[in-house]
């Protein structure tokens with residue numbers, strides 16, 4: 001008898017499992033933010049380019065790929081433009097740092113262009129995800145698939161309540177799914193001695209991606225939809241690790257790491273407003289750390305951790321320090337002009353003019369812009385939203 005079957009009965013219906021693998025197409029239930037976009041007061045002429053870089057994401061039905069994630073500020077849809085600019089502007093560059101890496105999608109493409117890539121983000125969940133997708137340590141695919149198959153036989157109705165279900169049951173997830181999620185997370189920890197580091201993180205990342213597909217939210221965990229009964233069906237799918245060469249992974253404050261690294265290109269994509277990533281993705285953080293802290297408030301958040309200065313008034317000073325301390329040939333900075341005048345929290349923390357001035361102190365700076373059509377679930381087109389890319393050739 002397998003390890004999991006000892007704890008719980010089998011669902012034992014191939015039909016049920018197959019059906020659960022269907023894409024969660026109807027999941028996005030509202031806009032992330034109710035944006036009303038204004039044009040930024042930025043009078044510098046930016047350049048537009050023809051995009052030459054072709055990025056074709058692989059589509060695999062039965063596993064989660066790096067980009068299959070709902071994440072605020074993900075550059076997935078801008079990746080071709082970003083790399084077209086980098087290809088054009090950053091000559092003789094062999095190494096690349098993604099210092100606010102978020103989903104890691106920029107690094108994933110960078111691994112195809114640069115010999116060495118460094119990823120960094122201070123969130124625990126992102127660190128786990130990078131280790132799962134990017135680390136070139138050994139892992140046993142059959143072993144991982146076997147463990148996940150076993151997890152998918154668990155029936156929540158037969159499990160006792162646990163930490164995860166006590167807090168999140170019938171809130172972010174159904175009672176049964178949250179019992180299964182908590183049970184699996186406990187089991188990964190108990191089984192850690194039998195796993196390589198990469199295998200451990202592959203299981204955690206697979207759990208994180210899988211819960212994200214069913215979460216009763218608009219895509220982040222600042223709130224959940226209030227329902228008398230949350231209905232969902234949890235199924236765990238494995239992540240699909242990338243083929244990588246030389247990759248280094250960090251979980252540090254960007255300003256601390258800046259003093260320790262030296263690569264040809266540093267890509268800088270900080271938060272743009274006062275919304276803290278650690279608070280928006282707290283459920284993923286809690287599930288990754290698994291130190292079972294007390295949770296507070298309606299949204300059930302832990303005590304604050306990894307609160308970013310880039311979301312506060314001091315953002316421009318931190319940015320200036322970062323730029324000063326980085327040792328590289330090129331700095332590439334993403335920023336946009338989107339904010340909602342009705343919502344103070346969405347206002348940009350650094351102005352585009354301030355970014356330009358700070359970067360110009362480090363070297364010759366070019367600015368590229370792209371209209372970016374931002375849609376909400378109702379397909380409303382938010383006009384005048386521009387993405388900017390600043391490229392500085394360091395003196």
Ligand SMILES: C[S@@+](CC[C@H](N)C(=O)[O-])C[C@H]1O[C@@H](n2cnc3c(N)ncnc32)[C@H](O)[C@@H]1O
Nearest residue numbers: 073074075100101102103122253254269277308
């Ligand atoms: C705009 S997102 C990056 C998005 C990313 N480029 C992508 O395509 O997915 C900013 C990221 O910076 C991280 N972050 C914020 N402040 C940080 C800090 N001081 N040090 C390290 N990471 C930080 C957040 O956790 C978040 O993932």
